Amino acid sequence: MSIDRLRVLAIIIDIREAVLVDQATGIVWEVEPRDEIVQWACAEHGMTVEGWLVALHTDPELVRLFEEALDEILVDPPDPGPYDEISRESPRGAPDPLPEAFERDARLLGRPVVPVKHEWFAHTAPGP
Numbered sequence: 001m002s003i004d005r006l007r008v009l010a011i012i013i014d015i016r017e018a019v020l021v022d023q024a025t026g027i028v029w030e031v032e033p034r035d036e037i038v039q040w041a042c043a044e045h046g047m048t049v050e051g052w053l054v055a056l057h058t059d060p061e062l063v064r065l066f067e068e069a070l071d072e073i074l075v076d077p078p079d080p081g082p083y084d085e086i087s088r089e090s091p092r093g094a095p096d097p098l099p100e101a102f103e104r105d106a107r108l109l110g111r112p113v114v115p116v117k118h119e120w121f122a123h124t125a126p127g128p
Contacts, residue, residue, distance in 0.1 A: 003055040003058050003059060004055065005059065005062065007045050007046075007047060007055075008047075008052060008055045008056055008059070008062050009062070009065070010045050011041045011042055011044075011045050011047065011052055012056075012062070012065060012066050012069055013069075014040075014041035014044060014045070015037055015038060015041045015066075015069075016069045016070070016073060018037045018040070018041065019037065019070070019073055019074070020073060022037075023073065035049075038052075
């Protein structure tokens with residue numbers, strides 16, 4: 001059976017857009033698109049709902065695309081975990097000065113703390 005992938009894709013896009021419009025107007029969906037939206041999208045592209053479903057399920061890539069399009073707009077985003085709060089600042093809330101950072105890293109790694117003169121830093125730092 002030959003399917004018109006572009007038409008099936010256009011219906012998927014129309015369903016997705018209709019769901020987004022519903023969400024923007026305050027209609028929240030729990031599971032899947034309402035029948036009216038699917039019927040409307042199919043009619044707009046000259047297909048029956050049954051014909052669209054057969055064509056959709058004939059191509060696994062289109063099924064996956066449809067499922068992911070719905071998941072994207074219906075499912076809450078994943079919890080970012082602690083990574084959204086991690087910063088490059090020290091625990092006290094201010095960036096470590098360079099020598100202090102080296103000393104802290106040496107202590108954490110169990111290496112001897114050796115005072116280091118950072119003359120190269122003074123030469124490369126921008127002037128006043």
